[in-house]
Amino acid sequence: MRNNSALKVLFVSNSIYMFAALLLGPLYAVYVQKIGGGVLLVSVSTAVFYVTSTLFLLFVARFGDRVRKKELMLAASYIIRGLGFLSYVFIGSALFLILVQVLFGLAESLGTPTFGTLFAKHIDKKEEVMEYSDWAMVSNLVMALGTILGGFVVSSLGFNFLFVTISALCFVSAFWILFTPREVL
Numbered sequence: 001m002r003n004n005s006a007l008k009v010l011f012v013s014n015s016i017y018m019f020a021a022l023l024l025g026p027l028y029a030v031y032v033q034k035i036g037g038g039v040l041l042v043s044v045s046t047a048v049f050y051v052t053s054t055l056f057l058l059f060v061a062r063f064g065d066r067v068r069k070k071e072l073m074l075a076a077s078y079i080i081r082g083l084g085f086l087s088y089v090f091i092g093s094a095l096f097l098i099l100v101q102v103l104f105g106l107a108e109s110l111g112t113p114t115f116g117t118l119f120a121k122h123i124d125k126k127e128e129v130m131e132y133s134d135w136a137m138v139s140n141l142v143m144a145l146g147t148i149l150g151g152f153v154v155s156s157l158g159f160n161f162l163f164v165t166i167s168a169l170c171f172v173s174a175f176w177i178l179f180t181p182r183e184v185l
Helices: 005-034 039-066 070-090 094-122 128-157 159-178
Strands: none
Touching: 005 039, 005 070, 005 094, 005 128, 005 159, 039 094, 070 094, 070 159, 128 159
16 A cells, blocks of 8 residues: 555545544444433434445445446545534434434445445555555554544533534545545545
């Protein structure tokens, strides 16, 4: 990956997103309780995310390969995620939370396979295991850091500040992709 500009762009953009998302990570259940939900709402809303992600994946699997500029699908996933996290500021009911989880399901179905596709497209031959290992190490460290910092942010500045920050970082990830010259990705 030393000279692989495409993988560097993908590492940075997805690391920013993963860091942002893991700022909330394990605090999601605490947030749901804060808005009046309990264990059941945490479980149901999480299940809604996975089910809708799966349903949207059926569509993405069928039509995603027809999209020429797959990096735009990845950027769209970051934007949708940013809007989803920003929506958390305004959630006041279980129904609204469920609807936001559907939005996250859409974003996940666009982002995860597209990131994997772009990563595989740009992997260096004879360095596949090393580059996948590099990504695994970077993502694990970024997720650990996000998880720790999220607790500090919520403890000192509250959930709304956290959601605005996460949203802004998701938009940074999108812009990182959008402002990368097309020939790189």
